Amino acid sequence: MKSKRFILSLSGSRDLLFICFFSLQKLSIHNQSFLFDYANFYTENILVNRFSSDPVEEKVIVDSPVNIELSCSLTGTYTGSATIVMMWKKDNETVKISNVPVNATRNVLNTQYNLNIRDRNQMRSYTCTFQSEKEVKATFHLQVPQIEGKEHHVVSYVGDSVVLVCKSVKYIPVSWIWYMSNGSDQVAINDSLMPDKYIVKGKYGNTTKLKILKLSDKDDGSYWCQAVFKLGESKGKVSLKVLTYMVPLKPFLVIAAEVIIVVTIIFLYEMYSKKKQMHAGKISLALLITLIAFFYTIIC
Amino acid sequence: MADVTRPKPPDGGWGWMVVLAGFLQSALVFGVIRSFGVFFVEFVGYFGELSGKVSWVTSIGIAVLQLGGPVSSALSTQYGARPVVMAGGFLSGLGMLLASFASSLTHLYLSIGLLSGLGWALVFTPSVASVAQYFTKRRTFATGLAVSGAGLASFAFSPLFQLLVDTYAWRGALMVVAGVSFNLVAAGALLRPLGEPSSDVASPWSALSSLFQSHLLCHRPFLLFATTFILVDTGYYVPYVHLVPHARELGFNEYQAAFLMSSAAVADLFGRVVVSWLADRLAVRLVHSLTLWTFLTGLSMVLLPLGGSYPILMGLALCYGFCAGALVPLQFCGLAEIIGTGRVMGGIGLMQMMESSGSLVGAPLSGWLRDITGDYTASFIVAGAFLIAGSFLLFTLPNYFSCSVNSTAEEETTEDRFLA
Numbered sequence: 001m002k003s004k005r006f007i008l009s010l011s012g013s014r015d016l017l018f019i020c021f022f023s024l025q026k027l028s029i030h031n032q033s034f035l036f037d038y039a040n041f042y043t044e045n046i047l048v049n050r051f052s053s054d055p056v057e058e059k060v061i062v063d064s065p066v067n068i069e070l071s072c073s074l075t076g077t078y079t080g081s082a083t084i085v086m087m088w089k090k091d092n093e094t095v096k097i098s099n100v101p102v103n104a105t106r107n108v109l110n111t112q113y114n115l116n117i118r119d120r121n122q123m124r125s126y127t128c129t130f131q132s133e134k135e136v137k138a139t140f141h142l143q144v145p146q147i148e149g150k151e152h153h154v155v156s157y158v159g160d161s162v163v164l165v166c167k168s169v170k171y172i173p174v175s176w177i178w179y180m181s182n183g184s185d186q187v188a189i190n191d192s193l194m195p196d197k198y199i200v201k202g203k204y205g206n207t208t209k210l211k212i213l214k215l216s217d218k219d220d221g222s223y224w225c226q227a228v229f230k231l232g233e234s235k236g237k238v239s240l241k242v243l244t245y246m247v248p249l250k251p252f253l254v255i256a257a258e259v260i261i262v263v264t265i266i267f268l269y270e271m272y273s274k275k276k277q278m279h280a281g282k283i284s285l286a287l288l289i290t291l292i293a294f295f296y297t298i299i300c
Numbered sequence: 301m302a303d304v305t306r307p308k309p310p311d312g313g314w315g316w317m318v319v320l321a322g323f324l325q326s327a328l329v330f331g332v333i334r335s336f337g338v339f340f341v342e343f344v345g346y347f348g349e350l351s352g353k354v355s356w357v358t359s360i361g362i363a364v365l366q367l368g369g370p371v372s373s374a375l376s377t378q379y380g381a382r383p384v385v386m387a388g389g390f391l392s393g394l395g396m397l398l399a400s401f402a403s404s405l406t407h408l409y410l411s412i413g414l415l416s417g418l419g420w421a422l423v424f425t426p427s428v429a430s431v432a433q434y435f436t437k438r439r440t441f442a443t444g445l446a447v448s449g450a451g452l453a454s455f456a457f458s459p460l461f462q463l464l465v466d467t468y469a470w471r472g473a474l475m476v477v478a479g480v481s482f483n484l485v486a487a488g489a490l491l492r493p494l495g496e497p498s499s500d501v502a503s504p505w506s507a508l509s510s511l512f513q514s515h516l517l518c519h520r521p522f523l524l525f526a527t528t529f530i531l532v533d534t535g536y537y538v539p540y541v542h543l544v545p546h547a548r549e550l551g552f553n554e555y556q557a558a559f560l561m562s563s564a565a566v567a568d569l570f571g572r573v574v575v576s577w578l579a580d581r582l583a584v585r586l587v588h589s590l591t592l593w594t595f596l597t598g599l600s601m602v603l604l605p606l607g608g609s610y611p612i613l614m615g616l617a618l619c620y621g622f623c624a625g626a627l628v629p630l631q632f633c634g635l636a637e638i639i640g641t642g643r644v645m646g647g648i649g650l651m652q653m654m655e656s657s658g659s660l661v662g663a664p665l666s667g668w669l670r671d672i673t674g675d676y677t678a679s680f681i682v683a684g685a686f687l688i689a690g691s692f693l694l695f696t697l698p699n700y701f702s703c704s705v706n707s708t709a710e711e712e713t714t715e716d717r718f719l720a
Contacts, residue, residue, distance in 0.1 A: 255480060
């Protein structure tokens with residue numbers, strides 16, 4: 001059994017200390033075995049201290065059907081009314097509610113909510129609430145894994161081909177779908193309809209590659225790779241920039257011109273220093289200045 | 301072979317411009333080669349080929365650079381260094397420009413490997429030989445300065461190339477690097493010839509043989525010197541190739557391993573400049589210094605496997621870097637001391653070609669040793685042993701144990717004494 005514990009600590013009003021944690025217990029997907037194997041126990045702790053005015057939230061990444069136990073825990077000395085109401089809400093709809101009498105000697109109040117996640121309707125936000133005169137709550141957001149696209153542009157040239165890559169290493173999606181932008185819409189790319197323009201390698205698995213052939217100006221823009229999980233989809237963005245060969249050619253020509261000028265200056269200086277004694281030296285100097293002016297006008 | 305009355309080396313003046321040309325040449329040839337790893341990654345991604353096949357691109361380039369040494373020397377003996385280096389600069393830039401339009405890996409082998417490699421060969425040998433010809437008293441220091449370009453350039457070029465690739469993709473980046481390489485033409489223009497090259501020869505065959513300095517193959521000191529460096533080259537490049545994997549195997553992460561190499565590169569730079577400056581100051585014969593530094597390089601390589609913790613490994617890497625850097629200027633100036641500046645142009649080319657047999661064998665041999673023994677200990681020890689053997693071979697040079705050889709008069713005396 002792999003168990004993850006995230007501990008969020010919240011100091012509430014007066015002496016109220018609110019600790020909220022959940023534990024994720026993965027059973028086998030086919031629900032065959034309920035035997036917990038403690039040999040693989042592993043704990044991860046995140047401790048965050050916040051005051052009650054800030055919302056306490058936690059993202060829970062789920063990609064395939066699993067059993068989850070969400071657990072909230074309230075600690076601290078409390079002086080107030082006799083009972084505390086513990087409530088679980090799915091989005092804004094109450095799903096579980098219980099009243100607990102406050103025992104002055106007891107420091108910890110626990111409430112759990114078990115979920116058997118099977119379809120995407122269950123991928124919502126679940127909030128646990130402790131209510132007496134004041135209300136303290138914490139929220140778990142159940143989400144499918146986010147796909148990271150590429151931060152920088154992918155650059156390529158007109159007439160060339162390019163490969164756009166998306167990866168999801170930790171969670172393997174069921175399938176991938178690529179989208180391209182058409183104005184403000186996103187249009188799915190069907191590589192069987194246009195086989196000499198788009199080739200998709202790796203529709204199933206943790207990596208997908210979209211190869212775009214015969215690039216043109218119109219292919220410039222954003223592309224999305226959508227990973228389809230059993231419990232939902234998520235998209236990653238890759239942007240493509242298509243350049244013409246003129247773009248790098250400009251710095252190349254500037255540098256080449258600089259080389260020609262430097263070489264000319266070196267040779268002219270040599271001729272000048274050899275003929276320094278003769279009157280012809282003055283003519284060489286004039287020649288040098290003329291040539292420099294000539295190159296300057298060419299460049300500008 | 302007809303003796304040529306050479307003009308006295310200026311030891312300064314325009315010579316410093318020749319050193320600048322050598323610095324630029326070292327930066328734009330070896331600096332580019334060392335930073336080519338950035339393009340390597342892009343080629344693997346774009347062509348979808350295995351890294352083994354892609355690494356042939358730079359391997360072919362380096363092989364052509366070394367094997368083309370004699371050709372380059374012959375051409376520059378005949379026509380002078382300047383036109384050859386300028387032509388070489390043009391070819392190396394042209395190769396990269398054509399590579400930016402490549403549509404297959406074979407195109408890259410031909411354009412970068414053959415064409416740029418040939419350009420680099422035409423640039424390298426005459427540039428180094430020109431520095432040797434322009435200086436006598438300060439020759440080693442001038443050579444050290446000239447070859448330090450490689451170290452400085454590889455610092456600047458690696459991030460620069462990455463920036464170019466991010467902005468223009470590898471095609472555009474190669475185009476810009478081609479333009480930068482064209483500055484080799486400007487560097488070549490600085491190589492003002494010292495007097496006219498010799499042109500009186502009896503027959504075509506003797507002309508050809510004098511161009512390639514093939515008589516040097518019968519010259520015992522030259523052969524001993526070149527054989528020494530075949531041995532040295534077999535071990536010299538092993539840490540460049542295998543230090544990072546060795547560090548990773550010991551458990552250090554990628555950044556720590558890369559930092560080891562960077563530190564060795566800095567030490568290499570210092571070794572080149574500091575030791576070459578010292579060599580000119582002290583009244584120690586170059587071949588003696590060369591023996592010392594070759595031995596120390598070999599020793600530091602043999603001790604490398606002893607580096608268990610990071611500080612010790614870093615210290616050993618710095619030692620290796622410093623000593624390996626010191627070898628470079630001492631090698632070329634030691635050759636000039638043995639065969640005379642008149643023949644150094646052809647000699648360097650011939651020595652480069654012979655050395656390439658060592659460097660081609662070295663890294664694969666070391667890799668094979670690692671495969672059969674399981675770690676890099678044997679590789680480093682064998683590589684260090686080759687260097688130590690090379691340093692001992694230097695003892696067999698004629699007149700090794702004479703303490704002082706007057707360097708200004710040595711040109712005439714060496715040519716008389718060793719012409720047997």
